[in-house]
Amino acid sequence: MNVLDIKDLTVEFPGRKSVFVAVDDVDMSVDAGKILGVVGESGAGKSTVGNAVIGLLQEPGRIAGGEVFLHGKRIDNLPYKEKRLLRGRKIGMIFQDPLTSLDPLQTVESQLVETIRTHLPLSAKDAQKRAVELIDAVGIPNPGERIKQYPHQFSGGMRQRVVIALALCAEPELVIADEPTTALDVSIQAQILELMKKLCEERNVAMLVITHDMGVIADITDHVAVMYHGDLVEYGETTQVLGAPQHPYTQSLISAVPRPDVKVERFPVVNYIEKAGTPQKHIDISTHWLGKSRDYEKISGPLVQIRDLDMRFEVRGSVFPSRRKYFQAVKKVSFDIQQGETFGLVGESGSGKSTIARLITGLYDPTGGSILFGKTELTSLKNRKDVLAMRRQMQMIFQDPYSSLNARMRVRDIIAEPIKFHKLASGNAEVRQIVDDLLDHVGLGAQAGQKFPHEFSGGQRQRISIARALATRPRFLICDEPTSALDVSIQAQILNLLKDLQEELGLTMLFISHDLAVIRQMCNRIGVMRNGELCEVSDCDDLFERPQHPYTRELLDLMPSMELLSRANLETS
Template sequence: MSILDIRGLTVEFPSRKENFVASRNVNLSVDPGKILGVVGESGAGKSTVGNATIGLLEHPGRIAHGEIHLAGQRIDNLTPEKYRELRGKRIGMIFQDPLTSLDPLQTIEFQLMETIRLHLPLSKQEAKARAIELLDQVGIPNPAERIGQYPHQFSGGMRQRVVIALALCADPEVIIADEPTTALDVSIQAQILDLMKKLCSEKNVAMLVITHDMGVIADLTDHVAVMYRGDLVEYGESKQVLGAPKHPYTQSLIAAVPRPDVKVHRFPQVDYIEGSAKPFKQIDISTHWLGKARDYKAVNGPLLSVKDITMKFLTKDAWRSKNREYFTALDKVGFDIHAGETFGLVGESGSGKSTVARVITGLYHPAGGTAHFAGQELTSLTDKKQVLAMRRQMQMIFQDPFSSLNSRMRVRDIVAEPIKFHKLASSNSQVSQIVDDLLEHVGLGVAAAAKFPHEFSGGQRQRISIARALATRPRFLVCDEPTSALDVSIQAQILNLLKDLQDELGLTMLFISHDLAVIRQMCNRIGVMRHGQLLEVSETEELFDKPKHPYTAELLSLMPSMDGLSRQNLEKQFA
């Protein structure tokens, strides 16, 4: 008998203009000890099904038809009070965005112990011991020390691990994991996936995994459901669906998965289009991107040169400076990036990749070392005009799209703000035209301009961030996990967009990612980081074929296997 049974689920979001159907007649079931994967593009309705199951549909969302049963008991008609008793104890939830699901004002210890003591009859000491044990299980280093810290003191990947620990607090019967490994590097992802498999096999936990990562689906799940625009288009055993997909959309989706074994010039895109979906509108590059707005001074030698950058964070303050304690996030890191090149940084969460990006863009001031961009020393800039000129040339796409967007501004104003601030358009009509073209080009469409960030899925919010970063016609783009929140089809489109911009404009990029398959396709050279140190810098193909450092070889060995995916459309990647 299935522990979780979803029957004919239809979820609607009524509005003044229309009644939007987010999921339509969805039928799913999960047996104890089994893992069901739900895959599809951003906005397909995957998270809607998960939220409906746990009773967390945002207003005015409602279950219009269908039923949800947990261990034979109908739960979709429970009162809010009964649902609160259910959540955490019988159904655990791993949310997609760790920063917004953790309380920034409370320590990790408080948040874990609050959940543990709410559902389990444990003393404070027992609850704390369990909290430390959970942090250790999900791969947090020094859990006894770090449990007293706040969410902002953790990297994106480490925050995701804390959220997973929260979901495991009360040993639930069912766990709904919404993008559980999105922000994790391959080593921690492998550890988390092993933990999930162990939970299901040893504790007979049923798991519903919502993800866009086909490698996770292939390695983890017993059954897989493929959703497209609210409809369940294919459902069956993972081996059958992934190895011999029947539906055209599933076939096209699998073809778009970046393969880690071969480098291709362009990512294959999902060519299955239903309902006359529009292709990307191409920006008129000569009108919006060339000319005075990008009249940058030529540089002899590297465009960016980083030498012996050291970054320390205060972990324990004291009246006497000698008694203060510091955490060394970067330890004499140095590399060069040449104009027109894409330089990749890989490594575990907390290795210092994002800290490097923040030092380069001026968000952090290093304790030592120098960084030169276009012949200008970045760390010594004090003149406001020089700082603004440098910021216009150098833009950043952040890892967490929701926290980097102003929730009170409409998308049109978000994308237009840097254009107006740097005076890159002669009139409001020209600003609007540039914004519309950018939104079309990143796959959102002009209609998105009138909406707010909360009205979009995680992947769609990341596309807004990319459009905003491109708005100043930058010379150098820092991409900090730019596609970690995107499904494979949109990832292919966005990465091809970045490749096109680089080819047309000579754009230079620092590309930070935990996805080694993506790194291989995007980068000319790659640097491998661990514990704040740069261990190795090599040409991309040389690094994948003959890694010099043992840690690099270990990372490559942990990449998810793609052996179970259909190869029937693989020739598209070599066309």
């Protein structure tokens, strides 16, 4: 008998005017010791399935139809109190962000003990013993001591282990993991996935893994359910679904995943998901304002030369210099970026890659070293006019499209602001025309200018950010994780747009990402960073085929294997 059976599940969110159906008539089941993956993009309803099973649907959502069985016993219609007793006891849950899912004011031990004692008739002492065993089982060294600590004393990966221990407190039969590794670095992700797989087998637990990441699906799941807009579009064994996808949505989803193994010219885009935003009106770059003679000095050789760049932050201030503490974010980094190329920086969080972007753009002042942009030494610029002239030549696209646009400005004003500030156009009419053309060019259409940022999706907002960056006619574009917050299909569109723009405008790019597959598709040369140091710089294909530095090899090994994924329709496109 299956541990979990979901039959014809429908979840509705009644709104003021209409009812939004988040999950529509979905069937799936998981057996003990097996892992079922639920995959889909944002808004597909995959998290809602998990919440419906555990009985934690957000208000005003409700199960409008169908049944949920746990070991053959129907659980979706239980009264509140019985449902609550199932949670934790029979069904455990693992959340996405380990940094926020633990109560910051309680020790790990007290959170474990209270959960154990809620469900099992143990004395405080036995519960404590059990808590230590659990912490040991999820692979946290020194469990007896660490258990007395507070969540903030653990790293992200360790906290996720604590979360897993909490989910396993009362030996549940089913564990629901909602994006369990999305907030973690690749190396930590690999460890956590391995741990989950091991626990699942050892304890004979059924697991429901909800994720947007095909790599996670390929790595650990036995079965997979593909969801799209509340519908279950494909369901079967993982090897079957990923190897020979039947439904066009599954095919397009798989083909949009960036390939780590071979470099392709463009990302295959299938217009199944979101209207891919094609330029409404093509601008002739040779005559348009955007492509007009860029009054930049001609240079030979690299556009950006970074030498012995150093950056340290004061962690603890003190009157006495000897008592001050520093964090060295960037250590003696040197590299060049050639004109017209895309230089990639890859590394885990905290490796200093974003700090370098901020140093180049002048958001931070370096504590040592030099940054040569063309013929100008950026670190010695004093005059405000010179600084502005330099800033106009370089623009940045940020990671989070939700917080990088001013929510109280119309899109048109957001894009016009840099043009007006740098006085790049004469008169409001011309500015207006340029803004409309830019919006057309990034695929949003001129009418988008009248709206406010919140009316757009993440992908569209990132297009607005790109239009804003282009508005100063820069020659150097810094992209700091531009697609990390986006779904794969949208990611493919945005990356294609960046590639097109680079070609048309001859842009030089610094592309920062933690995703090796994306880096491989986008960059000509790549630098690998760890702990503020640059381990290795080499050509794109060399790095992937013949990695020199041991850390690079380690990173490459950690990439989830995508061999299962069908590339059939990639070959044809």
